[in-house]
Amino acid sequence: MGAMHTNAVFDVPTSLQTLRAACEAVDLVAPSPELIRLGENAVWRVRPGLIARVARSADRYPLHERGVRLAQWMHAHQVPATLPVDGLPNPVRADGRVVTWWEEVSQARPATPAELGAALRALHEMPLPDLELPDAATVDKVDARLAVVDIDEEDRAALCSMAARLQDNYSGLEYELPFGLIHGDAHPANLLADPQGRLGWVDLDGVAMGHPEWDLVLTAIERDCGWVSPDAYQGFVTGYGYDITTSPTYPVLRAIRLLRMTSWLAQLPGERVRREVERRIGDLRNGTSIHGWKAF
8 A cells, every 4th residue: 555654553462562561560460351342442351340442652641541530520420431440540651552441331232323312412411521621633633644554645645635625624614503522433332331221431532522513423424334224323313303414514524534434444454454445545536435335
């Protein structure tokens, strides 16, 4: 995919190395950690009941520290969230990265679209926490990723041009929903349900101040990709009480999200990822359908 433009490698072996260093730093025994997911963070089951989230770089410490504090605040105010672990330094710096510790939701499943819609409505309407929150990151996150990912230089230039155009469009949007607290990455895997149906938000690093439309657009995209059925999407709309696809902001927010999804995926290793990134870049450049994009 062209010349290398990468940060330090972040993959299963390197994230495991960071996890082991973090465990050693806090005197935690972890003989056989189990990988749950590798994405923006690496999520590991350290042992039954204990989850570690490994961030890909040390500069994310403030984000993860705020995520821990926000989860504690949400729990204190009866807003569902997974709990950070007490009794351990949280977060902890290790091996040039950041690790946070969380209580595991036993036998968890991702939320349904209907559950996600209702939970998002409650999140957007909850009182603001006593924390300083940033404005939501949008196109700026794309710019940072495109500067370092390993893709063809012509593709990089085209996507950077697309990002610049979308930044201009984004700055002029007029919204229908009120500005307030948003999750930032509101998809079903970030809202877990236990066997009793009790819900808990995870991945709170991106919680910020913004417009609810930014959270809602993800599920509409998942429908367009074929990951969520039309009926399930309608359940999401009913649960929330608003259909983002009717909003004048939708085309621009959708395009920004698609560019973010593609630049995020380009950070991950593997031939299967490379093939999918090439397909996505082609669709973005040609304006073709995203139906059939693969989930990672």
